[in-house]
Protein backbone atom coordinates (compact mmCIF):
# COMPACT_ATOMS: atom_id res chain seq x y z
CA UNK A 63 0.00 0.00 0.00
CA UNK A 64 1.45 3.41 -0.87
CA UNK A 65 1.89 5.78 2.04
CA UNK A 66 -0.77 8.42 2.55
CA UNK A 67 0.73 11.82 1.64
CA UNK A 68 1.06 13.99 4.69
CA UNK A 69 -0.23 17.49 3.82
CA UNK A 70 1.69 18.96 6.74
CA UNK A 71 5.02 17.49 5.59
CA UNK A 72 6.02 20.72 3.90
CA UNK A 73 5.33 22.73 7.03
CA UNK A 74 7.01 20.11 9.22
CA UNK A 75 10.30 20.43 7.34
CA UNK A 76 10.16 24.18 7.75
CA UNK A 77 12.02 25.82 10.63
CA UNK A 78 9.14 26.57 13.02
CA UNK A 79 11.09 29.13 14.96
CA UNK A 80 11.80 32.78 15.09
CA UNK A 81 11.08 34.12 11.64
CA UNK A 82 9.38 37.36 10.74
CA UNK A 83 8.06 36.94 7.19
CA UNK A 84 7.63 40.03 5.03
CA UNK A 85 5.95 39.61 1.66
CA UNK A 86 4.56 42.05 -0.87
CA UNK A 87 4.89 43.40 -4.42
CA UNK A 88 8.00 44.97 -5.97
CA UNK A 89 8.89 48.42 -4.65
CA UNK A 90 6.83 48.21 -1.45
CA UNK A 91 10.00 48.86 0.54
CA UNK A 92 10.56 45.30 1.77
CA UNK A 93 14.36 45.17 1.48
CA UNK A 94 15.19 48.44 3.22
CA UNK A 95 12.58 47.90 5.91
CA UNK A 96 13.48 44.24 6.52
CA UNK A 97 17.15 45.14 6.85
CA UNK A 98 16.44 47.90 9.36
CA UNK A 99 13.95 45.79 11.30
CA UNK A 100 16.45 42.93 11.53
CA UNK A 101 19.12 45.31 12.85
CA UNK A 102 16.70 46.70 15.44
CA UNK A 103 15.81 43.22 16.68
CA UNK A 104 19.36 41.89 16.47
CA UNK A 105 18.13 39.24 14.00
CA UNK A 106 19.61 38.12 10.67
CA UNK A 107 18.20 39.55 7.43
CA UNK A 108 17.39 37.35 4.45
CA UNK A 109 16.60 39.02 1.10
CA UNK A 110 15.24 36.09 -0.91
CA UNK A 111 14.74 38.23 -4.04
CA UNK A 112 18.53 38.64 -4.13
CA UNK A 113 18.87 34.84 -4.34
CA UNK A 114 16.52 34.67 -7.35
CA UNK A 115 18.48 37.54 -8.89
CA UNK A 116 21.79 35.71 -8.36
CA UNK A 117 20.46 32.60 -10.14
CA UNK A 118 19.21 34.85 -12.96
CA UNK A 119 22.63 36.46 -13.29
CA UNK A 120 24.31 33.06 -13.54
CA UNK A 121 21.83 31.90 -16.24
CA UNK A 122 22.48 35.11 -18.20
CA UNK A 123 26.24 34.61 -17.89
CA UNK A 124 25.90 31.00 -19.05
CA UNK A 125 23.87 32.12 -22.08
CA UNK A 126 20.85 30.12 -20.91
CA UNK A 127 18.52 33.10 -20.55
CA UNK A 128 17.74 35.75 -23.11
CA UNK A 129 16.54 39.05 -21.56
CA UNK A 130 12.72 39.05 -21.31
CA UNK A 131 12.43 35.33 -22.16
CA UNK A 132 9.40 33.27 -21.09
CA UNK A 133 10.08 30.38 -18.69
CA UNK A 134 8.94 27.91 -21.35
CA UNK A 135 11.91 28.89 -23.51
CA UNK A 136 14.44 27.91 -20.83
CA UNK A 137 16.21 24.59 -21.26
CA UNK A 138 15.16 22.67 -18.13
CA UNK A 139 18.06 20.21 -18.22
CA UNK A 140 20.63 22.97 -18.63
CA UNK A 141 19.05 24.98 -15.81
CA UNK A 142 19.10 21.88 -13.59
CA UNK A 143 22.80 21.33 -14.23
CA UNK A 144 23.53 24.99 -13.48
CA UNK A 145 21.58 24.69 -10.22
CA UNK A 146 23.58 21.61 -9.31
CA UNK A 147 26.87 23.50 -9.55
CA UNK A 148 26.13 27.03 -8.36
CA UNK A 149 26.63 28.28 -4.83
CA UNK A 150 24.91 31.31 -3.33
CA UNK A 151 25.80 32.80 0.04
CA UNK A 152 24.66 35.94 1.82
CA UNK A 153 27.15 37.27 4.36
CA UNK A 154 26.45 39.16 7.58
CA UNK A 155 26.81 42.47 5.75
CA UNK A 156 24.08 41.40 3.29
CA UNK A 157 26.49 40.98 0.38
CA UNK A 158 25.57 38.24 -2.07
CA UNK A 159 28.21 35.77 -3.22
CA UNK A 160 27.67 33.71 -6.36
CA UNK A 161 30.20 30.93 -6.91
CA UNK A 162 32.58 32.75 -4.59
CA UNK A 163 32.26 36.14 -6.35
CA UNK A 164 30.65 39.19 -4.73
CA UNK A 165 27.86 39.99 -7.24
CA UNK A 166 25.86 42.38 -5.03
CA UNK A 167 26.32 45.36 -7.36
CA UNK A 168 25.17 43.40 -10.39
CA UNK A 169 21.84 42.14 -9.04
CA UNK A 170 19.91 45.30 -10.03
CA UNK A 171 21.18 45.40 -13.60
CA UNK A 172 18.36 45.86 -16.17
CA UNK A 173 18.99 42.41 -17.74
CA UNK A 174 18.53 40.77 -14.33
CA UNK A 175 15.36 42.81 -13.71
CA UNK A 176 14.00 41.72 -17.09
CA UNK A 177 14.72 38.02 -16.59
CA UNK A 178 14.16 37.35 -12.90
CA UNK A 179 10.38 36.78 -13.00
CA UNK A 180 10.75 34.03 -15.59
CA UNK A 181 13.48 32.36 -13.55
CA UNK A 182 11.43 32.66 -10.34
CA UNK A 183 8.57 30.78 -12.06
CA UNK A 184 10.70 27.63 -12.48
CA UNK A 185 9.94 24.84 -10.00
CA UNK A 186 13.53 23.58 -9.85
CA UNK A 187 14.80 27.05 -8.97
CA UNK A 188 12.14 27.62 -6.30
CA UNK A 189 12.78 24.23 -4.72
CA UNK A 190 16.52 24.75 -4.55
CA UNK A 191 16.22 28.25 -3.10
CA UNK A 192 13.48 27.28 -0.65
CA UNK A 193 15.84 24.80 0.99
CA UNK A 194 18.67 27.36 0.99
CA UNK A 195 16.33 29.88 2.65
CA UNK A 196 15.35 27.37 5.34
CA UNK A 197 19.01 26.50 5.91
CA UNK A 198 19.81 30.18 6.34
CA UNK A 199 17.23 30.58 9.12
CA UNK A 200 17.99 27.29 10.83
CA UNK A 201 19.19 28.11 14.32
CA UNK A 202 19.18 31.88 13.93
CA UNK A 203 16.26 34.28 14.29
CA UNK A 204 15.64 35.86 10.88
CA UNK A 205 13.64 38.59 9.20
CA UNK A 206 13.01 37.07 5.75
CA UNK A 207 11.45 38.98 2.86
CA UNK A 208 10.15 37.97 -0.54
CA UNK A 209 6.93 36.87 -2.21
CA UNK A 210 6.14 33.46 -0.69
CA UNK A 211 7.84 33.64 2.71
CA UNK A 212 4.69 33.50 4.84
CA UNK A 213 2.81 31.17 2.50
CA UNK A 214 5.38 28.57 1.40
CA UNK A 215 8.87 28.96 2.84
CA UNK A 216 7.94 29.64 6.48
CA UNK A 217 4.21 29.00 6.85
CA UNK A 218 4.74 28.77 10.60
CA UNK A 219 6.66 32.04 10.93
CA UNK A 220 6.21 33.74 14.28
CA UNK A 221 4.85 36.85 12.58
CA UNK A 222 3.81 37.70 9.01
CA UNK A 223 3.61 41.09 7.38
CA UNK A 224 2.17 42.00 3.98
CA UNK A 225 3.80 45.23 2.83
CA UNK A 226 2.16 47.20 0.02
CA UNK A 227 1.96 50.72 -1.46
CA UNK A 228 0.32 52.50 -4.42
CA UNK A 229 1.91 51.57 -7.73
CA UNK A 230 2.91 55.21 -8.43
CA UNK A 231 4.76 55.41 -5.12
CA UNK A 232 6.39 52.04 -5.64
CA UNK A 233 7.57 53.20 -9.07
CA UNK A 234 9.00 56.43 -7.62
CA UNK A 235 11.02 54.44 -5.06
CA UNK A 236 12.21 51.96 -7.65
CA UNK A 237 13.33 54.77 -9.95
CA UNK A 238 15.28 56.39 -7.12
CA UNK A 239 17.01 53.04 -6.43
CA UNK A 240 17.89 52.65 -10.09
CA UNK A 241 19.18 56.22 -10.30
CA UNK A 242 21.38 55.57 -7.25
CA UNK A 243 22.81 52.56 -9.10
CA UNK A 244 23.52 54.70 -12.18
CA UNK A 245 20.55 53.65 -14.34
CA UNK A 246 17.80 56.02 -15.47
CA UNK A 247 14.79 54.49 -17.19
CA UNK A 248 11.82 56.82 -17.80
CA UNK A 249 9.00 56.98 -15.25
CA UNK A 250 6.57 55.24 -17.62
CA UNK A 251 9.00 52.35 -18.13
CA UNK A 252 9.36 51.82 -14.40
CA UNK A 253 5.58 51.69 -13.83
CA UNK A 254 5.17 49.31 -16.78
CA UNK A 255 7.95 47.06 -15.47
CA UNK A 256 6.47 46.94 -11.94
CA UNK A 257 3.00 46.10 -13.25
CA UNK A 258 4.44 43.46 -15.57
CA UNK A 259 6.44 41.85 -12.77
CA UNK A 260 3.58 41.93 -10.24
CA UNK A 261 1.20 40.37 -12.77
CA UNK A 262 3.73 37.70 -13.61
CA UNK A 263 4.63 36.98 -9.97
CA UNK A 264 0.96 36.87 -8.88
CA UNK A 265 -0.28 34.67 -11.69
CA UNK A 266 2.43 32.02 -11.84
CA UNK A 267 1.42 28.49 -10.88
CA UNK A 268 4.11 27.96 -8.22
CA UNK A 269 4.19 29.94 -4.97
CA UNK A 270 2.51 33.01 -6.46
CA UNK A 271 2.73 36.41 -4.83
CA UNK A 272 -0.19 36.33 -2.45
CA UNK A 273 -1.01 37.53 1.04
CA UNK A 274 -1.02 34.81 3.71
CA UNK A 275 -4.38 34.64 5.49
CA UNK A 276 -2.67 35.39 8.81
CA UNK A 277 -0.44 38.24 7.58
CA UNK A 278 -0.91 41.75 8.96
CA UNK A 279 -1.22 44.22 6.05
CA UNK A 280 0.75 47.46 6.24
CA UNK A 281 0.24 50.10 3.52
CA UNK A 282 3.41 52.19 3.25
CA UNK A 283 2.02 54.80 0.84
CA UNK A 284 2.95 58.25 2.13
CA UNK A 285 5.08 56.86 4.98
CA UNK A 286 8.82 57.41 5.29
CA UNK A 287 11.13 54.43 5.81
CA UNK A 288 11.59 55.50 9.45
CA UNK A 289 7.82 55.52 9.97
CA UNK A 290 7.38 52.07 8.44
CA UNK A 291 10.24 50.61 10.48
CA UNK A 292 8.84 52.11 13.69
CA UNK A 293 5.42 50.67 12.93
CA UNK A 294 6.78 47.19 12.24
CA UNK A 295 9.05 47.23 15.30
CA UNK A 296 6.06 48.04 17.47
CA UNK A 297 3.98 45.26 15.90
CA UNK A 298 6.71 42.64 16.12
CA UNK A 299 7.93 43.40 19.63
CA UNK A 300 4.34 43.40 20.90
CA UNK A 301 3.49 40.06 19.34
CA UNK A 302 6.59 37.91 19.05
CA UNK A 303 7.70 36.43 22.37
CA UNK A 304 11.35 37.00 23.12
CA UNK A 305 11.85 39.99 20.82
CA UNK A 306 13.26 43.04 22.44
CA UNK A 307 14.07 46.53 21.36
CA UNK A 308 17.79 47.19 20.96
CA UNK A 309 17.07 50.95 20.71
CA UNK A 310 19.41 51.44 17.78
Ligand code: DC
Pocket residue numbers: 088089110111112114115178179182207208209210211259263
Ligand atom coordinates in the same frame (compact mmCIF):
# COMPACT_ATOMS: atom_id res chain seq x y z
O1 DC B 1 12.24 41.48 -4.34
P1 DC B 1 12.96 41.47 -5.69
O2 DC B 1 12.46 42.54 -6.63
O3 DC B 1 14.44 41.52 -5.55
O4 DC B 1 12.58 40.06 -6.34
C1 DC B 1 13.05 39.69 -7.60
C2 DC B 1 12.11 38.69 -8.25
O5 DC B 1 12.20 37.44 -7.58
C3 DC B 1 10.65 39.10 -8.26
O6 DC B 1 10.22 39.36 -9.58
C4 DC B 1 9.90 37.92 -7.72
C5 DC B 1 10.92 36.89 -7.38
N1 DC B 1 10.81 36.42 -6.00
C6 DC B 1 10.02 35.32 -5.77
O7 DC B 1 9.40 34.80 -6.70
N2 DC B 1 9.94 34.80 -4.52
C7 DC B 1 10.60 35.35 -3.50
N3 DC B 1 10.51 34.83 -2.27
C8 DC B 1 11.39 36.51 -3.71
C9 DC B 1 11.47 37.03 -4.98
